[in-house]
Amino acid sequence: MKTVGFIGLGIMGRPMAKNLLKAGYSLRVCDVNPEPVADLAALGATPCATPRETAQSVDVVITMLPNSPEVRQVVLGPDGVLEGAAPGVILVDMSSIAPEASREMAEAAARKGIPMLDAPVSGGEPGAINATLAIMVGGDAEAFAKVKDLLLTMGKSAVYIGGSGSGNVCKLANQIVVALNIIAVSEAYTLAAKANTDPKVVFEAIKGGLAGSNVMNAKSPLMFARNFKPGFRIELHRKDLRNALDTGDATGHPLPFTHLAFDILEKLIAEGKGKDDHGGIVQYFEALTGVTVE
Amino acid sequence: MKTVGFIGLGIMGRPMAKNLLKAGYSLRVCDVNPEPVADLAALGATPCATPRETAQSVDVVITMLPNSPEVRQVVLGPDGVLEGAAPGVILVDMSSIAPEASREMAEAAARKGIPMLDAPVSGGEPGAINATLAIMVGGDAEAFAKVKDLLLTMGKSAVYIGGSGSGNVCKLANQIVVALNIIAVSEAYTLAAKANTDPKVVFEAIKGGLAGSNVMNAKSPLMFARNFKPGFRIELHRKDLRNALDTGDATGHPLPFTHLAFDILEKLIAEGKGKDDHGGIVQYFEALTGVTVE
Numbered sequence: 001m002k003t004v005g006f007i008g009l010g011i012m013g014r015p016m017a018k019n020l021l022k023a024g025y026s027l028r029v030c031d032v033n034p035e036p037v038a039d040l041a042a043l044g045a046t047p048c049a050t051p052r053e054t055a056q057s058v059d060v061v062i063t064m065l066p067n068s069p070e071v072r073q074v075v076l077g078p079d080g081v082l083e084g085a086a087p088g089v090i091l092v093d094m095s096s097i098a099p100e101a102s103r104e105m106a107e108a109a110a111r112k113g114i115p116m117l118d119a120p121v122s123g124g125e126p127g128a129i130n131a132t133l134a135i136m137v138g139g140d141a142e143a144f145a146k147v148k149d150l151l152l153t154m155g156k157s158a159v160y161i162g163g164s165g166s167g168n169v170c171k172l173a174n175q176i177v178v179a180l181n182i183i184a185v186s187e188a189y190t191l192a193a194k195a196n197t198d199p200k201v202v203f204e205a206i207k208g209g210l211a212g213s214n215v216m217n218a219k220s221p222l223m224f225a226r227n228f229k230p231g232f233r234i235e236l237h238r239k240d241l242r243n244a245l246d247t248g249d250a251t252g253h254p255l256p257f258t259h260l261a262f263d264i265l266e267k268l269i270a271e272g273k274g275k276d277d278h279g280g281i282v283q284y285f286e287a288l289t290g291v292t293v294e
Numbered sequence: 295m296k297t298v299g300f301i302g303l304g305i306m307g308r309p310m311a312k313n314l315l316k317a318g319y320s321l322r323v324c325d326v327n328p329e330p331v332a333d334l335a336a337l338g339a340t341p342c343a344t345p346r347e348t349a350q351s352v353d354v355v356i357t358m359l360p361n362s363p364e365v366r367q368v369v370l371g372p373d374g375v376l377e378g379a380a381p382g383v384i385l386v387d388m389s390s391i392a393p394e395a396s397r398e399m400a401e402a403a404a405r406k407g408i409p410m411l412d413a414p415v416s417g418g419e420p421g422a423i424n425a426t427l428a429i430m431v432g433g434d435a436e437a438f439a440k441v442k443d444l445l446l447t448m449g450k451s452a453v454y455i456g457g458s459g460s461g462n463v464c465k466l467a468n469q470i471v472v473a474l475n476i477i478a479v480s481e482a483y484t485l486a487a488k489a490n491t492d493p494k495v496v497f498e499a500i501k502g503g504l505a506g507s508n509v510m511n512a513k514s515p516l517m518f519a520r521n522f523k524p525g526f527r528i529e530l531h532r533k534d535l536r537n538a539l540d541t542g543d544a545t546g547h548p549l550p551f552t553h554l555a556f557d558i559l560e561k562l563i564a565e566g567k568g569k570d571d572h573g574g575i576v577q578y579f580e581a582l583t584g585v586t587v588e
Binding site: 212 | 504508548549582
């Protein structure tokens with residue numbers, strides 16, 4: 001596990017690839033955008049024109065892409081990973097995508113002798129830069145054992161969840177909880193404001209009790225300061241909740257609260273707030289009630 | 295502040311009154327149930343027949359009752375606190391009730407020269423027994439200063455929130471967040487189970503990240519163990535959400551998520567689960583989807 005093909009050098013992928021280079025791995029890199037490819041090449045990576053080329057002569061291929069369609073294209077499409085990778089190469093998709101897409105691609109890859117893991121991350125851009133990502137892994141347990149050290153070059157933890165797709169199921173569960181916890185504090189703080197009670201005092205009074213949460217601690221001060229600079233964008237959280245709803249449809253879970261949360265994100269995106277941090281969800285409740293939590 | 299009238303010796307009130315006795319306060323006590331009155335009398339408290347009698351010859355009157363109607367009856371009704379208390383006595387209602395009821399009673403009490411504070415608590419029965427309650431106080435700031443030491447005999451913190459009613463607004467905000475955080479993990483874990491992913495592994499994988507919360511840490515192990523022994527009962531949480539919805543109606547906040555949460559509690563109570571711990575909310579999502587999070 002010395003040579004890695006890395007496809008997708010965006011906000012997350014670029015710093016993750018740099019951490020692999022720093023750790024001494026040989027890298028072949030590819031992106032639709034030439035700028036980060038040149039950036040990585042200047043640090044010693046080999047630039048490649050296609051996913052197929054990136055997957056040649058490597059031990060591991062990592063993909064870090066926006067959503068299921070992009071990963072399908074890069075893995076299964078013409079000039080894709082499965083055209084270039086030799087049997088035995090391990091494919092690790094670290095994108096946050098639909099679990100069903102992970103399972104389908106893992107089956108297609110397995111038919112070519114290529115174990116494919118779904119290994120989405122949490123921790124955002126700071127986690128990618130500082131190699132403190134939390135990595136949730138689904139797929140073949142033996143393949144996971146072989147790449148675990150490599151994954152820990154990019155993160156602080158790499159937890160094996162279960163069979164193919166379960167890494168992304170875990171990520172969706174995480175995103176449901178985070179969205180609903182942001183909504184919980186938003187609904188509570190705006191009720192306080194409507195009832196002439198200072199949300200900042202409420203926060204200080206309740207954060208140490210059962211209502212306390214990492215979301216409350218991280219997002220309340222940003223809400224009070226009207227700081228909605230991402231962080232994690234509402235439009236990305238919308239994508240995750242869309243994948244959660246699709247997974248609910250496929251498995252028979254109506255996800256009533258996630259549905260309502262999704263509608264709120266859609267409304268905020270329609271109003272041009274899609275690039276705000278997801279803490280900006282509070283703005284929906286403020287518009288609904290005519291108060292702010294400042 | 296040496297002599298206290300204590301009205302309402304239930305699951306919460308009885309241990310709170312005992313902590314006052316232990317701290318050396320003289321107590322006059324009253325309850326509709328003779329058993330806890332006799333219990334406290336055996337420890338040195340003076341039993342009283344009515345709230346009026348309990349409020350005579352004391353510095354402070356504390357009420358700890360189920361909901362707004364009981365407090366109104368005890369404070370404003372015949373043989374009530376306002377008939378017995380001399381001007382200058384401080385009335386501290388530690389029940390969790392509707393903020394609007396707190397405000398109305400505080401006005402009626404003020405007309406008789408009696409400052410009334412709303413001082414609901416969180417921490418449940420263990421907090422009442424161990425004197426570790428978190429006390430949220432609304433009302434006259436001078437009256438609060440006078441009774442703060444007395445309140446800290448029963449709790450670990452007593453935070454001044456603002457004007458009359460704001461103690462209960464803070465408590466409602468707390469209860470909204472707790473209910474929605476329980477629902478968040480319930481919806482996420484049942485989705486994981488539907489998608490063939492072990493909720494226990496999901497919990498371990500995500501609890502350290504942004505999705506982590508005191509609710510997740512406290513309730514997940516109980517959900518996995520099918521332990522729904524209260525704790526805090528669903529029927530009591532229903533009462534708090536009803537007061538939150540009424541406060542929303544009165545102030546113009548539609549509280550869309552709290553509404554949906556309230557409906558779920560109503561359904562669980564109709565199914566005979568009202569006396570389960572509120573962690574048992576997960577059973578609604580299990581019935582909805584046909585899986586358990588065991």
